[in-house]
Amino acid sequence: MMPIDHDPTSNTTSPSFNMNPQDFPPSPHIDLPLASARAVSPCLEEVQRFCQDSSSPPRFSTLHGSLRPIILKFQDVIYNIQLPPTTESTTSPSPTTRVILNGVTGIVRPGELLGMLGPSGSGKTTLLTAIGGRLQGKLSGGSITYNGHAFSKSIKRKIGFVTQDDVLYPHLTVLETLTFTALLRLHKNLTRKDKIDQVDMVISELGLTRCRNTMIGGPLFRGVSGGERKRVSIGQEMLVNPSLLLLDEPTSGLDSTTAHRMMATLKALARGGRTMVTTIHQPSSRLYQMFDKVVVLSEGYPIYCGRASHVIDYFCSIGLPPGCNFINPADFLLDLTNGIYSDTRHEDQDVEHYTKLEHQDNNSPSCIKQFLITSYMNNLYPILKAETHHTFGDQNHSTLNPSSGSEENEWSTSWWEQFKILLQRGLKERRHESYSGLRIFQVLSVAIISGLLWWHSDVTHIQDQIGLLFFFSIFWGFFPLFNAIFAFPQERQMLIRERASGMYNLSAYYMARIVGDLPMELVLPTIFISITYYMSGLKPSPITFILTLTIILYNVLVSQGLGLALGAILMDVKQATTLASVIMLVLLLAGGYYIQHIPHFIAWLKYVSFSHYCYKLLVGVQYKGYEVYECGLEIRCKVLDYPTIKHLGVHNLGFDVLALTIMLVGFRILAYYALKMNQL
Template sequence: MMPPGEQEASIAMKTGPVNAVLANRSETMPVHADRSSSPSHVIPCPDEENPSPHQDHQLRKSSVLRRSLRPVILKFEDLTYSINLRTGKGSFWFGSHEPKSTRLILNGVTGIVKPGELLAMLGPSGSGKTTLLTALAGRLNGKLSGSVTYNGQPFSSSVKRKIGFVTQDDVLYPHLTVTETLTFTAMLRLPKELTRLEKIEQVESVISDLGLNRCSNSVIGGGLIRGISGGERKRVSIGQEMLVNPSLLLLDEPTSGLDSTAAARVIATARGLARGGRTVVTTIHQPSSRLYKMFDKVLILSEGSPIYSGESGRVMEYFGSIGFQPGSSFVNPADFVLDLANGITPDTKQYDQVEVHGRLERHEEQNSVKQMLIHSYRKSLYPLLKDEISRTSLPQDQTFSGSKTKSSTRTKDTQWPTSWWVQFYVLLKRGLKERRHESFSGLRIFQVMSVSILSGLLWWHSRVSHLQDQVGLLFFFSIFWGFFPLFNAIFTFPQERPMLVKERSSGMYRLSSYYIARTVGDLPMELILPTIFVTISYWMGGLKPSPTTFLLTLLIVLYNVLVAQAVGLAMGAILMDVKQATTLSSVTMLVFLLAGGYYIQHIPGFIAWLKYISFSHYCYKLLVGVQYTGNEVYECGLGLRCRVMDYEGIRNLMIGNNNMMWDVLALGIMLVGYRVLAYLALRNL
């Protein structure tokens, strides 16, 4: 394992095509003189008169990436954010009689980060680190007072495309390999000016830069699927953001759950990226002294209020100047400042080890320490920060908006990095590759095959004389292939919600392209198993031995599957909670089962309308309609033959409407209506 120091230098050296544009410092904002700049890989200077095809390819690729990397000066001033808390008292119907209380999450946070700097935000749990990082990424819901600017501009769609945001939890598809994960991301996020080959080269460059070559062909894993390590997963998440060459990179707890070696490598990676000319901000809970030395600036929060903001190397000097000295000469600065953020001084920390009583006094003393630190910050550091923010100016031509002469049509076209069809194709291919393990799992295949064979044996070669048995088999088709796809579809959007929110927040693709790709991708996966099921059960069950009737029966069942899946998608998208959606679907399917027309033929008029909203009723009615003709007879007694349509169960089912096209139309309305409802629910996510 390479030591962190050498590792950092290696990462900074291996900048590849991503950072090649930074070799010419005249085109980017210079890194401050007190920061050691690592060498950059420089593309060999081509022959300007006769460039080779490879050199022309590299120059065009570098030109596109150069436009994507614009050094960002991040300024945030007096950020304040609060949330309303529920008291939990009062009844469901009348609500709470107590006034709503609010909790202050951020209280006057100010800071500035420049290109080439790595800012670490420290603080105890609940101090507002993640909230602040989310606000800097422009993803914080609710009212945020204060200002956040990127090169002097407010947050906008053009700014969003220059920001890379890595969440604390690694949201990745478990069945895809590292290369596949980064390749699909590159196809969606890299600009359309780059060819497929150039995007793949970018993926290979990022894999090399982040040291992921060894595990490039390994699956991500997760849950019960064994895959790459936690540190490698974190670097894959960083790599997804690095593909677009972001100007501003935000990392939320990148070392969470990692050992010291893996954590050091991740932070060294972040510092190497900062040295490449980017602005990097990270939250971190409790870094070791080795990690702390890699930070350029630190921002320390205590209950949402800053107590220090400035260079990491001067933190001990500052707190010493206001009367807080560590208990020993060998102390991790991060541990020392985190104790202070909790209101624990070296003296009170030693006293607390033997103190048993007086907890209230200790709590009051800690609060007084916090208030004193906040007051000292406001008096000493805050004016200096405001002065630095006002003095820091931007170089010319470092804005995001580009030329103001562009037409509105051009702005609309460049809102997305790729076209709708490219997004649809990539998402469809990724979905098929990821979900094939689930749709064709051994357990699901065993479940369907066992039920089909069992039903075929139970209805083995049933005859028309046993009309009730045959009708029961047809009703079983409608019920089983209503329950099964509906309950499978319920899990779709609740499980994919983290990925959908993450990718949509970064502007990777349109919601319509995702939804259509998901719908189309489900067709082969969701229709193969019912086809096998009907093929086995139909011929074993002794239904009408007619190829035409069999094909019509199969088409009706598949039609029913699509409608049931649409109902499940709508329930899952509206509730976004698997437990609630499962409960609701159980009640819904029970109602559809009872109102389907098999168990009860004489439904009271005041509740008969239930069958008209049951897709199982229409499916059952269509199956019976194609299975039996109006003139068909069956043996209804010794030497007696009766018309099938005179059978009470069928006569009551068909009464009032013998035109099957109305049933097909009703199912079509449900199919379209529920899918549109699911799409609208996702838009409000």
């Protein structure tokens, strides 16, 4: 390994990564600006020729709405997180905070594409999230400004954020996905036709015309390709014609050709006057040459920020030139961020000198990282600081101003429009799941088997009929409960992304979800009761049948509300399913069928069991006071005197309806506030 040639007076051996500029002496290695002429090695010249951009991507079409250029500045950004306390006993106390970002500074202008490079865990996504205003908590230091203004809701509407994972509804087509996004995000002053026209324009510009009517797809069925999914995600943000577009690992999971096309699309978007910032893990040389600027991070500390074409010049100037076998600047940068440096051009020179250096510690990864940080602070940081301070003497781009409080709280569409659009989207997406062949088969098979088991039972088999009614209450308590548990955990990522983009009000989403579930949750129990009721020989009166069906449907809604609440509180399917199993088992045992003489200290359980109230109501509407049954040889007794019914007590049915109503409303209110508490 080639030794690091640096000023012995500089503090490069200190283990402390302190980012205060005054702690570092002036560096004698480089006289910036970096564009100044300097001697470059022959192999470096070859690399520069290889990295020249040979093509200019086409200009992106103008979308609806004026594009207000944004000059993005981030100055001395510091972000720390609190670590949980450790119980391990150590000689030295463990740190209570962890540094994620430390002193990151940079500026991106309209028309520029900035790439953030660094290994996993270097802080790229954290910095991108902070720029997008989506960081949990506040910055520990520094500032991020947009045309000189702090982040606000008005600025948020001009920022597009594309996450690494493509969170899309699998059963919607490309056209439907972009259409619903446009209807929700574009301003209410635009007509529906204007919004549809904008969708068509985005589909055309992003090359999605061929797959516009293809479903997105998911784990269980094939849809569009990975590159097309990523372009759909970008298209959702492009609909609002963002001035600042942020992308987290846009080439992740794509082959080299698709990744190159993706970057060409981003380059075209930037050339249209937008400010573009993207994180990228390990770009190829073809991708690297598309960046105008790069920020290189190592464990949260910047080691370079500037023009992508000047990066090799800079590292050569501080004594870290690449080897002759160097091809990709990104590979060279990633080695440096990991504290790895080797210069193969000098492998056959100064062998004796290298042998001596092997016994020194000045080539260790930590020492190399410290040297890179020191060089950055001495050489690049003063230039960046001066550039960011002088930028806003030129205010001809600063047309984006903070809005008044009333405008910031204004949604793009009204609450009622949000509700209607979300309801329509939910019905289109969930109909495939709710009316799947497997679920229909499950309900029909149980209905037919139940009808056959209780085939033409009559009042003489009163215990059997009571058992069937209790089965109705527990089956249509379990089934909707466990289906509803999945609702919010499965849509959590989608809800987080759309809410972070300011697409709709949480209450509009919640009401659309509840209303949209009604036809899907009530059709199957209606079919079930219609089959089983008459097969089993229950009272053939139409009024009794309608009352029985109404009670079952009411029970379904209560059970569904409990499932929604459990899912919203825990936001984890496994935990919610486990807890629901325990709750339903307790409610089942306390329902009043298996045990009638419950000890007083635990008798309260039946009063919180919706299955108990449903069971009482079903028995109450099925049997009247004048009905009799054979209780012995030629002996007839009143049905209401049957021990099970008598102990159940079916006289005060109004209280049971009230109890179910309280649960119906209470569970749904609990679910809504659980979503709000989870910051959704």
